[in-house]
Amino acid sequence: MLNNLIIFVLAAFxxxxxxxxxxxxxxxxxxxGANAISGITIVGALVAAGMTNDPWSVWIGFGALVVAxxxxxxxxxxxxxxxxxxxxxxxxxxxADADAAQRTNGTPA
Amino acid sequence: xxxxxxxxTYLLSAVLFxxxxxxxxxxxxxxxxxxxxxxxxxxxxxxxxxxxxILSWPMIIAGVVIGGGIGVILARTVEMTAxxxxxxxxxxxxxxxxxxxxxxxxxxxxxxxxxxxxxxVPSITxxxxxxxxxxxxxxxxxxxxxxxxxxxGSPISFPGIRVLTVLLLIGAGxxxxxxxxxxxAFPGLAAPMIQAAVGLGAAALLLGILLVIPIGxxxxxxxxxxxxxxxxxxxxxxxxxxNNTALIVSGTLVGAAGMILTVIMCDAMNRSLANxxxxxxxxxxxxxxxxxxxxxxxxxxxxxxxxxxxxSYADKVIIVPGYGLAVAQAQHEVREMADxxxxxxxxxxxxxxxxxxxxxGHMNVLLAEANVxxxxxxxxxxxxxxxxxxxxxxxxxxxxxxxxxxREDEDSPIYGMPILNVDEAETAVVIKRSLSPGYSGVPxxxxxxxxxxxxFSDAKEAVAGxxxxxxxMQEA
Numbered sequence: 001m002l003n004n005l006i007i008f009v010l011a012a013f014x015x016x017x018x019x020x021x022x023x024x025x026x027x028x029x030x031x032x033g034a035n036a037i038s039g040i041t042i043v044g045a046l047v048a049a050g051m052t053n054d055p056w057s058v059w060i061g062f063g064a065l066v067v068a069x070x071x072x073x074x075x076x077x078x079x080x081x082x083x084x085x086x087x088x089x090x091x092x093x094x095x096a097d098a099d100a101a102q103r104t105n106g107t108p109a
Numbered sequence: 110x111x112x113x114x115x116x117x118t119y120l121l122s123a124v125l126f127x128x129x130x131x132x133x134x135x136x137x138x139x140x141x142x143x144x145x146x147x148x149x150x151x152x153x154x155x156x157x158x159x160x161x162x163i164l165s166w167p168m169i170i171a172g173v174v175i176g177g178g179i180g181v182i183l184a185r186t187v188e189m190t191a192x193x194x195x196x197x198x199x200x201x202x203x204x205x206x207x208x209x210x211x212x213x214x215x216x217x218x219x220x221x222x223x224x225x226x227x228x229x230v231p232s233i234t235x236x237x238x239x240x241x242x243x244x245x246x247x248x249x250x251x252x253x254x255x256x257x258x259x260x261x262g263s264p265i266s267f268p269g270i271r272v273l274t275v276l277l278l279i280g281a282g283x284x285x286x287x288x289x290x291x292x293x294a295f296p297g298l299a300a301p302m303i304q305a306a307v308g309l310g311a312a313a314l315l316l317g318i319l320l321v322i323p324i325g326x327x328x329x330x331x332x333x334x335x336x337x338x339x340x341x342x343x344x345x346x347x348x349x350x351x352n353n354t355a356l357i358v359s360g361t362l363v364g365a366a367g368m369i370l371t372v373i374m375c376d377a378m379n380r381s382l383a384n385x386x387x388x389x390x391x392x393x394x395x396x397x398x399x400x401x402x403x404x405x406x407x408x409x410x411x412x413x414x415x416x417x418x419x420x421s422y423a424d425k426v427i428i429v430p431g432y433g434l435a436v437a438q439a440q441h442e443v444r445e446m447a448d449x450x451x452x453x454x455x456x457x458x459x460x461x462x463x464x465x466x467x468x469x470g471h472m473n474v475l476l477a478e479a480n481v482x483x484x485x486x487x488x489x490x491x492x493x494x495x496x497x498x499x500x501x502x503x504x505x506x507x508x509x510x511x512x513x514x515x516r517e518d519e520d521s522p523i524y525g526m527p528i529l530n531v532d533e534a535e536t537a538v539v540i541k542r543s544l545s546p547g548y549s550g551v552p553x554x555x556x557x558x559x560x561x562x563x564x565f566s567d568a569k570e571a572v573a574g575x576x577x578x579x580x581x582m583q584e585a
């Protein structure tokens with residue numbers, strides 16, 4: 001118990017240190033990504049749903065497993081979808097510009 | 110030996126989470142950071158599956174397939190404008206999962222299949238985990254309702270709501286007390302413990318609802334951040350229940366992330382967390398201050414065509430997006446307008462207020478979706494000094510975050526809140542459907558200023574109109 005408490009306090013410091021430097025632009029992906037990480041409860045759900053014969057534990061654990069998996073899978077995927085958009089510009093900005101230039105060239109003045 | 114390997118792999122996933130989050134410090138590295146974090150999750154799951162004795166594979170496969178399928182569908186289909194709603198739901202599921210895992214652990218103690226002995230510490234941690242997890246769940250579902258509109262966005266309150274909340278808190282505290290007092294007799298005497306745990310869950314369910322319904326729509330960024338923090342804390346307490354380091358570390362990291370965002374949001378509104386949570390700010394009564402033009406004040410109305418002329422002849426234009434842009438889904442139109450202006454050599458920047466929208470960073474995601482480079486998005490501190498040298502500020506569906514009363518009127522409820530000084534630009538065009546006040550319910554003097562022009566329209570139509578007329582001028 002004491003060890004766990006020590007880990008908790010130290011992790012809180014590490015978290016604050018790392019995360020206070022995240023820029024405003026990334027606050028939404030940070031939130032959804034962090035949220036997916038909190039789905040680590042899935043580990044507990046796996047144990048509860050799969051490693052006992054007690055029917056109550058199994059079914060409660062099954063419920064936990066379903067929601068935790070939604071959280072983990074959905075959370076990481078949607079964060080990736082957002083971050084893909086953030087990174088994209090660097091790569092596509094030049095083709096997009098070229099596209100636009102072509103279109104203007106194509107239009108008779 | 111097996112436990113040691115398992116613990117080490119959990120440590121590995123915790124390290125991967127930390128590296129992943131660290132990479133969130135820059136948009137360039139963020140995507141690989143997310144991949145690292147998901148890798149950490151995979152490691153933890155695979156290790157658990159192979160190093161523990163799985164008795165019922167069908168259960169596990171079914172659970173993962175159902176949950177994974179729902180997760181994929183939600184993540185793929187969600188509109189970027191609806192991101193706050195989705196994050197709220199995910200927060201809620203995280204909380205629910207934590208509460209359920211603790212419930213299952215309790216049930217294993219009843220059945221006598223638990224690996225460790227019961228006692229004082231497990232009873233405290235299980236009770237806490239059920240409490241925090243369930244409050245997170247019901248609070249998030251209400252937040253989702255407010256964000257997506259199936260619950261009204263204005264604060265809901267009724268006489269005695271505070272009393273009821275306090276009573277529920279006492280009830281939850283009582284149930285926790287029973288659980289702790291019964292710890293020694295458990296599991297020999299299981300009934301009181303189970304009843305107390307169920308009672309605690311029920312009280313927490315209602316508490317979560319009561320804590321969120323009195324909070325107005327504009328305060329949702331704070332609520333979503335706080336619930337995010339709770340979902341992390343729920344996972345951390347479940348880690349205490351299961352004696353699992355990975356859960357404690359990752360849960361605490363998420364708790365810290367949510368807490369930091371909560372503080373940033375509160376600062377950006379110049380309000381304390383307690384003030385936000387006690388709620389009832391703005392909403393309904395504000396409408397009374399209503400759409401009529403106050404005496405002695407005039408409104409300069411403008412059209413998309415006139416705005417297009419103003420913008421075309423400007424050297425520098427700053428666009429200030431707000432929640433109205435999200436509602437109208439006008440991000441692509443705004444980007445197109447900016448493209449047209451830039452083609453003519455006009456410098457275009459975006460000014461993003463921290464609480465613009467319904468969750469931290471909401472505007473940034475929308476504009477990123479429309480392919481606006483993050484290098485053109487500026488935070489409040491970076492851009493405010495530039496308004497005096499700006500020819501035209503275009504406010505798209507923002508209100509309270511540009512209200513000069515926050516700077517000038519000491520009696521105003523929003524006095525002291527940092528705002529974007531749009532009124533310092535040579536001309537400000539405000540695109541808005543009416544003169545109605547924002548969520549704070551505070552009338553906005555910016556609308557009546559001499560250098561402000563109002564463009565009464567839906568954000569999408571107005572911006573598309575401006576772009577159209579810029580194009581026409583170019584072709585002429």
